[in-house]
Amino acid sequence: MYIPTFQDVIDAHERIRPYVHRTPVLTSTFLNELTGAELFFKCENFQKAAAFKVRGASNAVFGLSDEMAARGVATHSSGNHALSLAYAAGRRGIPCHVVMPRTAPQAKKDAVIGYGGKITECEPSTSSREEVFAQVQAQTGADFVHPYNDPRVIAGQGTCSRELVEQVEGLDAVVAPIGGGGMISGTCLSLSNIAPGVKIYAAEPEQADDAARSFRAGHIIADDAPVTVADGLKVPLKELTWHFVSNHVTDILTASEQEIIDAMRLTWARMKIVMEPSSAVPLATILKNKDIFAGKRVGVVITGGNVDLDSLPWMYKTEQGE
Amino acid sequence: MYIPTFQDVIDAHERIRPYVHRTPVLTSTFLNELTGAELFFKCENFQKAAAFKVRGASNAVFGLSDEMAARGVATHSSGNHALSLAYAAGRRGIPCHVVMPRTAPQAKKDAVIGYGGKITECEPSTSSREEVFAQVQAQTGADFVHPYNDPRVIAGQGTCSRELVEQVEGLDAVVAPIGGGGMISGTCLSLSNIAPGVKIYAAEPEQADDAARSFRAGHIIADDAPVTVADGLKVPLKELTWHFVSNHVTDILTASEQEIIDAMRLTWARMKIVMEPSSAVPLATILKNKDIFAGKRVGVVITGGNVDLDSLPWMYKTEQGE
Numbered sequence: 001m002y003i004p005t006f007q008d009v010i011d012a013h014e015r016i017r018p019y020v021h022r023t024p025v026l027t028s029t030f031l032n033e034l035t036g037a038e039l040f041f042k043c044e045n046f047q048k049a050a051a052f053k054v055r056g057a058s059n060a061v062f063g064l065s066d067e068m069a070a071r072g073v074a075t076h077s078s079g080n081h082a083l084s085l086a087y088a089a090g091r092r093g094i095p096c097h098v099v100m101p102r103t104a105p106q107a108k109k110d111a112v113i114g115y116g117g118k119i120t121e122c123e124p125s126t127s128s129r130e131e132v133f134a135q136v137q138a139q140t141g142a143d144f145v146h147p148y149n150d151p152r153v154i155a156g157q158g159t160c161s162r163e164l165v166e167q168v169e170g171l172d173a174v175v176a177p178i179g180g181g182g183m184i185s186g187t188c189l190s191l192s193n194i195a196p197g198v199k200i201y202a203a204e205p206e207q208a209d210d211a212a213r214s215f216r217a218g219h220i221i222a223d224d225a226p227v228t229v230a231d232g233l234k235v236p237l238k239e240l241t242w243h244f245v246s247n248h249v250t251d252i253l254t255a256s257e258q259e260i261i262d263a264m265r266l267t268w269a270r271m272k273i274v275m276e277p278s279s280a281v282p283l284a285t286i287l288k289n290k291d292i293f294a295g296k297r298v299g300v301v302i303t304g305g306n307v308d309l310d311s312l313p314w315m316y317k318t319e320q321g322e
Numbered sequence: 323m324y325i326p327t328f329q330d331v332i333d334a335h336e337r338i339r340p341y342v343h344r345t346p347v348l349t350s351t352f353l354n355e356l357t358g359a360e361l362f363f364k365c366e367n368f369q370k371a372a373a374f375k376v377r378g379a380s381n382a383v384f385g386l387s388d389e390m391a392a393r394g395v396a397t398h399s400s401g402n403h404a405l406s407l408a409y410a411a412g413r414r415g416i417p418c419h420v421v422m423p424r425t426a427p428q429a430k431k432d433a434v435i436g437y438g439g440k441i442t443e444c445e446p447s448t449s450s451r452e453e454v455f456a457q458v459q460a461q462t463g464a465d466f467v468h469p470y471n472d473p474r475v476i477a478g479q480g481t482c483s484r485e486l487v488e489q490v491e492g493l494d495a496v497v498a499p500i501g502g503g504g505m506i507s508g509t510c511l512s513l514s515n516i517a518p519g520v521k522i523y524a525a526e527p528e529q530a531d532d533a534a535r536s537f538r539a540g541h542i543i544a545d546d547a548p549v550t551v552a553d554g555l556k557v558p559l560k561e562l563t564w565h566f567v568s569n570h571v572t573d574i575l576t577a578s579e580q581e582i583i584d585a586m587r588l589t590w591a592r593m594k595i596v597m598e599p600s601s602a603v604p605l606a607t608i609l610k611n612k613d614i615f616a617g618k619r620v621g622v623v624i625t626g627g628n629v630d631l632d633s634l635p636w637m638y639k640t641e642q643g644e
Contacts, residue, residue, distance in 0.1 A: 045594045269631055273594060305594035310636070
């Protein structure tokens, strides 16, 4: 297992610079007064493909040799990683193969196709997905880019917090959502090198708190199909992200479904930005742990902006909502 | 009738600078490709009180003598002007009286109160509003700040396009929504002085097209209670705004309700920003008049971000929607 270094982050930053935005950092007087902290929101919802994942995906795509690249890239994901990989592959002019369950929402399929991805459908089961994915790889020779358990991806995600510390002086802490742990691992990788005094908090839905339980147990615990409105955060840690989480994270804080939805709505209402439920988990945890963050300068990673505008979560009751 | 000069805009800018944001200008590769133009969105939805109207309101409030200011300011509005005036008065520490119909939505009343405004309710009729407003003024001596037909307000709004031409070089045109004409008048005032080659287009809902009809007729035409989703744009021109519109506007373009809603949804979906329906009218008119704007560098004023997140217009059919 190759563990990426900070030099990999520097190299990634240079490599992806033409294809990704240096996203802005926004502040809100209202949210500062509400939390008692100084919050600095790193707005990856304004990123290409509206997701931080385009950083890691671009690093993987543009790091390939011409020979490798010609065979394309492949992944199985129906979320922001698929969009991001399709975007990056499109910029390099190479194929991007995405294996998705035939039952995935048409909107998600359309989004991947909109970025130029080629979808191969599988049955909605792990065995079918693995079988179909193996076929696609065998037929195309495409390079598999895992959504997070890949050193190229983690080094790419690390460029986000590298920018954040360039943009905001004197941060005391950074809070970012945790699902599989790609963003948090990149954050750990960068901050442990360039700003080792900054505390790193991961924020997770209570209903998908496998990372928090792993953190306390000292080994990876994976849940089977957790249900949460923060649908980007359902996947488990893997060995590479576990390395960074277990070594560098200060704590993993959790929030309920209703707290996540409330924080999301509050951000839309007061900051006037569109972001997805996963991005609201950090603010939700800050609001319920004011004692930790009061008086501190806190970076908050808004990870993405891909949300179904026809079905916003404050307009329906969640299955397990309070 | 005092007609404000560009020196008034410069003075306003100096006066209000501590209380308002120099808002960012955003771009969208997707919308550029869709329209064939280069669009530069001036994001007043990120402004204090989430509305450009805080510029004019702040100029009025902070331009008062201490003696005048002590008696407060007053207006009758249930929209962004009331919020903005309450915000500005709050920053100066003086009272802001707002006369609103008792039938106005509680959310709008709460918003004004949230910014520190004092509401006096009237019956939902023009005669009651005028009577109650006269009483409030007589009792308090508060200074009346009209939402748009006031030289202080127009000079304040002019600071927006002054910033825009500082932020974007070589603009060919600016498109801004038109209701009473305060933003457009400020735009005319600034651009005719500092960038006289820039064409100024006003954008108006078809269903509240009194300004477009006035423009063609050569005199003010006022409609009685037009119905449009762009609820900030229902009010008629007045003599001061008519002066600027009739002298400096290149054309007034209109869009249907469905075109406005589609443009609003498109902006949310692709730019990841929350803005109100009125702010979508410019993009709607650009999309249906691509021949006018193709190949041009076009400033687009996003006027505000105050919208009911529980009831977004693409989720219901408008009364007169297509």
